[in-house]
Amino acid sequence: MSALTPNASPLARLRSLTGSRRILVHTLLVGVAVVMLYPLLWMLSSSLKPDTDIFTHPGLIPGRVRPENYSEGWSGSGNSFSLYIVNSLIVTIGAVIGNVVSCSLAAYAFARFEFRGKRIWFGLMLGTLMLPTQAVLIPQYTIFYNLTWINTYLPLIVPKFLAVDAFFIFLMVQFIRSVPRELDQAAMVDGANPWSIYWRIILPLMRPALITTTIFTFIWTYDDFLHQLVYLQQNDRFTVPLGLTLFLDQTSGSSYGAMFAMSTLALLPTLICFLVFQKRLVEGMATSGMKG
Amino acid sequence: MSMTTATTDEVAEEPPAPAAPSDQRERDRMRRRLARRRGGGWWPYLFLAPWFVGLFGLTIYPMLDSLYLSFTDFDLLTPARWVGLDNYTRMFADDPVFWDSVHATLVYVLVSVPLKLALALGVAMLLNRDLKGIGLYRAAFYLPSLLGGAVAVAIVWRQVFGGDGLFNDFLAWFGIKGQDWISSPDSALYTLVLLAVWQFGTPMVIFLAGLKQLPKDVYEAAALDGARPVTRFFRITLPLLTPIVFFNVVLQIIDAFKTFTPAFVISNGSGGPLDSTMLYSLYLYKKGFTDLQMGYASALAWVLFLVIAGFTAVNFVASRYWVHYDD
Numbered sequence: 001m002s003a004l005t006p007n008a009s010p011l012a013r014l015r016s017l018t019g020s021r022r023i024l025v026h027t028l029l030v031g032v033a034v035v036m037l038y039p040l041l042w043m044l045s046s047s048l049k050p051d052t053d054i055f056t057h058p059g060l061i062p063g064r065v066r067p068e069n070y071s072e073g074w075s076g077s078g079n080s081f082s083l084y085i086v087n088s089l090i091v092t093i094g095a096v097i098g099n100v101v102s103c104s105l106a107a108y109a110f111a112r113f114e115f116r117g118k119r120i121w122f123g124l125m126l127g128t129l130m131l132p133t134q135a136v137l138i139p140q141y142t143i144f145y146n147l148t149w150i151n152t153y154l155p156l157i158v159p160k161f162l163a164v165d166a167f168f169i170f171l172m173v174q175f176i177r178s179v180p181r182e183l184d185q186a187a188m189v190d191g192a193n194p195w196s197i198y199w200r201i202i203l204p205l206m207r208p209a210l211i212t213t214t215i216f217t218f219i220w221t222y223d224d225f226l227h228q229l230v231y232l233q234q235n236d237r238f239t240v241p242l243g244l245t246l247f248l249d250q251t252s253g254s255s256y257g258a259m260f261a262m263s264t265l266a267l268l269p270t271l272i273c274f275l276v277f278q279k280r281l282v283e284g285m286a287t288s289g290m291k292g
Numbered sequence: 293m294s295m296t297t298a299t300t301d302e303v304a305e306e307p308p309a310p311a312a313p314s315d316q317r318e319r320d321r322m323r324r325r326l327a328r329r330r331g332g333g334w335w336p337y338l339f340l341a342p343w344f345v346g347l348f349g350l351t352i353y354p355m356l357d358s359l360y361l362s363f364t365d366f367d368l369l370t371p372a373r374w375v376g377l378d379n380y381t382r383m384f385a386d387d388p389v390f391w392d393s394v395h396a397t398l399v400y401v402l403v404s405v406p407l408k409l410a411l412a413l414g415v416a417m418l419l420n421r422d423l424k425g426i427g428l429y430r431a432a433f434y435l436p437s438l439l440g441g442a443v444a445v446a447i448v449w450r451q452v453f454g455g456d457g458l459f460n461d462f463l464a465w466f467g468i469k470g471q472d473w474i475s476s477p478d479s480a481l482y483t484l485v486l487l488a489v490w491q492f493g494t495p496m497v498i499f500l501a502g503l504k505q506l507p508k509d510v511y512e513a514a515a516l517d518g519a520r521p522v523t524r525f526f527r528i529t530l531p532l533l534t535p536i537v538f539f540n541v542v543l544q545i546i547d548a549f550k551t552f553t554p555a556f557v558i559s560n561g562s563g564g565p566l567d568s569t570m571l572y573s574l575y576l577y578k579k580g581f582t583d584l585q586m587g588y589a590s591a592l593a594w595v596l597f598l599v600i601a602g603f604t605a606v607n608f609v610a611s612r613y614w615v616h617y618d619d
Contacts, residue, residue, distance in 0.1 A: 162346025
């Protein structure tokens with residue numbers, strides 16, 4: 001954003017507000033932010049309160065602190081919560097590697113080559129962006145069932161190696177298009193083949209897009225309840241979201257403190273990602289909306 | 293093996309790189325030849341190979357398989373049995389829960405999407421100026437859309453709108469006595485709508501990026517002409533922003549049709565009370581995976597696919613009349 005100069009243009013004057021209006025806008029924004037974040041703060045505070053206080057003392061600062069909520073919740077579903085975390089990590093790390101590899105390969109092809117039917121393939125790729133996963137859930141399930149992959153993590157990981165998340169292909173195509181072609185051409189003059197151009201030039205330059213892909217894949221896979229629910233049936237294979245619902249079933253949702261404690265823990269990985277990569281996440285989402 | 297032959301091929305075709313590329317024309321010719329080479333033979337297909345396998349194996353074949361299954365009785369364990377149009381006639385003529393779920397889903401989509409987008413645009417407009425702490429606000433508003441799909445958030449939501457939950461504490465300030473919003477069939481669906489609206493961050497960020505790209509000179513001219521803010525919004529901002537509004541409408545509608553997790557968690561997987569939170573995806577899941585009526589669920593899936601395709605197509609056609617493209 002350009003700095004305001006002393007003799008500001010009409011537009012700059014328009015955008016910079018006078019004192020009282022500035023306060024009004026800030027008040028409005030703070031109000032919205034408080035409403036938005038309050039449920040999360042309430043969750044955190046409730047996770048530290050004794051069950052009896054949660055609904056009778058709704059304030060954010062716990063009167064009595066009960067850290068046992070966390071230890072009770074940790075083993076509250078019959079399995080240790082660490083098991084769910086490890087399982088979720090297996091799924092998410094597999095998915096991240098799959099997406100980074102397969103989507104970058106496809107994106108490089110779409111961004112840098114001319115080939116027969118390219119427009120049609122590209123159109124199909126964008127079309128799959130709009131395809132609801134539910135439409136293919138049952139036949140995909142029968143495929144994985146016939147492969148005897150039910151109750152394994154393969155149905156959650158292998159599709160990522162086949163670039164089914166078109167969103168990331170699209171994101172990377174946009175990014176590669178912004179890399180000057182002269183770099184490829186210079187390398188080609190030096191005798192590099194397309195693979196080494198991909199590997200030595202495009203991939204290193206694509207780091208920002210790869211990081212964005214990594215974070216979003218991590219968060220979305222971690223939260224992908226539907227597919228985990230469908231494919232994982234034995235509770236020692238359960239991931240964090242499934243562990244949470246199991247915990248709810250077994251306590252019939254009545255040990256509130258422990259439930260809030262586990263919900264807080266379940267959101268922690270996403271929160272950490274958000275705090276560390278906040279800017280990149282927002283920008284990644286913003287550029288996806290722009291026409292290429 | 294084949295990779296090495298290809299490399300030698302290319303080297304053989306290529307004239308040896310000029311030792312001293314001082315001659316500009318020589319270099320240009322080289323560049324043109326390389327540009328023609330962008331065709332790249334089978335290289336692009338090699339890079340696209342995983343994607344092709346995914347496209348055909350996990351999208352196109354499953355779509356066709358699902359179409360076939362939708363005309364069968366199939367429980368996964370025994371071979372599918374052809375029943376013709378039975379699944380479809382049953383769905384439309386003989387399944388009240390199907391209509392409950394269609395009703396719930398349409399209300400959910402048609403209420404949540406406009407509210408979410410209006411809020412997203414409103415807040416983006418507020419943020420589109422030189423203010424201190426913009427980054428902080430933007431982050432705070434974006435966070436819920438990052439967390440929103442989580443089971444944990446749906447669990448919290450269930451408590452927020454429960455009988456003695458946070459929402460009723462809030463209403464009590466105004467002397468309003470609340471109810472258990474989750475277990476009432478009249479309001480349960482609207483708690484899901486609110487959860488969707490709460491996640492306005494993604495379209496907001498996209499709107500904000502769009503607002504920043506609007507041509508400044510138009511505003512300067514309008515400001516000099518004394519156009520009032522409301523006029524500027526309706527005459528300049530909104531028309532110039534229509535491509536982004538369109539993009540957001542399409543994506544949010546598709547997203548809303550796909551909503552599953554919060555409906556599952558809030559109703560304990562039942563879609564209740566009285567099927568009021570039986571969003572379509574939840575019904576499809578129950579038919580397919582709880583009742584193992586996979587033929588019927590496939591028919592449901594195809595109807596969902598056609599409805600979403602229909603909505604999207606209508607959007608694209610209608611966009612000719614309201615979306616303003618500069619170029």
